[in-house]
Amino acid sequence: MAYKYTVVCDTLGFLGYDVLEQPEEILKAIKDVGYDGADLPGAPDRADTKQLRRIMDTLELEVPEVLGAWAYFHGGEDRDLAGDNEEARERGIKYAKKAIDYSVELGASFFEICAAQPPIYQVPFPKLPIGTLKKNFIDALQGICLYAEERGITILLEPLNCYEAYPGILTTINEALDIIEESGMKNLGIQPDIFHMNVSEGSIPDAIRAAGEKIKHFHMNETNHREHGTGHADYPAIIKALKDINYNGYIAFYMPFTTQEIFNMTGEGYGQSSGDEREFKRPDLRAYLERPLRLFKELEANVK
């Protein structure tokens, strides 16, 4: 079965583009290049949801996933679901529910959640006992899952590296599987990401095989956050592992980090454009969208 392909639109910020500011132009480029969908930013307060839905429907593009803005540098506030800051946990839950409603309005299937670190990272281990953090996280997750289930949304857990997520809670596929089992929630799956797996996993292909059918969405990223092929991700082995588990979901591409100047054109945080006038400096979006699609369609055809 052929994979479907989508773009993690938050990462367009790495190229100086903001899908929420120029939705028509950017989503049309995504469609024209040959994608099946676009993963939209989990920014319900910034997005014009009706406009986005209309454009997506007109272009016949799906919204496979809404990406949660969980990191402090991403969301602009502490949404720590696992820590001992009750206010931050409540803020996180409130955000998740709002983003789930937004996901429904956009016709998305998945909403992503991670166990983001507080603003000052606790590395390589958290200060609080892992059992306490995990309990807090699962308690919050259960409430979020129930809310999502009533609305037909599946929650996807993304294990992040030990800097971005609390180490020992949700930094590996194995930990994600434990959380799914302990929470007892049915509308939970996993969304692995190559960049994070490179830091935490012993073997990326083995971890994919261990997760098996729990993988519902996949972030095809590079080990250095740059263009596919400039790091050391072993894409043939990764595609082989996905085929071994009969994965038939979306492959979601990260756009590459380019330069500080280009990223800063989008203001502080992913996708939060400042409307900078230096638009001419932005790289050719279509070229960046085409390259991974071509590479992975070729791999998909050739890896047996």
Added chain:
Amino acid sequence: MVFKYSVSGLTLGFLGYDFSEETEPILNAIKSAGFDGIDVFDNPNNRNTEQIRRVADSLNLEVPEVLGNWGGDGRDLAGGDEDTRKKAVEYAKETIDYCVDLNSTFLGFCLPQPSVTEAPISVMPVETLKSNLIDGLKEICAYAAERKVTVAVEPLNCYESYPCLMNTLNETMNVIKELNCDNIGLQPDVFHMNVGEKSITDAIKTFQDHIVTFHMNETNHFKLGTGHADVKGIMSTLKEIGFSGYMTVYLPLMTRELFNMAFRGIVDEGAPPVKANLEAVLTETMEYIKCVEVEIG
């Protein structure tokens, strides 16, 4: 043995040990396991110079490097606060004196991030950070040169160090080239290279003339062999380029409880955690290295 091997003193804390407090038994264990030296992690509150020197000398162990405690408050050599940058230079000079006292050839230097990590890119322009860094390093290198100490710069990953400034060997060489100093080189670390480099072995080959020390670490910071570092390929490459310096071996992360006790002084309710068996970990680590040495011939 193909290389000389040192233990990263920083990582003794991963097993729950305090080098300043348990100097003699730790050095005995390091010697017994077959290591040639220890890289001392600077503890400005208890440098314990005389005892370290006495015990190391009696065991014929070297202290190839003092790794600076760069994560401490007020030691950011690149950031916007001039007073902090001055303090960082003063700290470096103090630590160079400590290197001299311990007969160490190298001062380990890293550039940490501010406590609230700036990701995916720093707030200040990278060029401004780089200019500040170069100014500070020039002064540090001059001071070190007079004392015959070499500064070994360790590129850290983009979370631990300012992104796009010194995360890779290439970026670090771009800084080093501008210094025009002879007593500064590279200290690659496998854990960080796994995040920043396209190919660890290619990076080693490319910058072979500038590598002065090497950190053998695992991609997940745990026991060698549990991540995906190509230890055999890396050691083979270092042999191929004729690396003759020290290979500093990281001891593995163990548990949160041991780490918190050693580095944060936090002990959960109840009894403190039991320290890992140092002799066993050192012996197992050295046996792993020896097996790889046999494989690379």
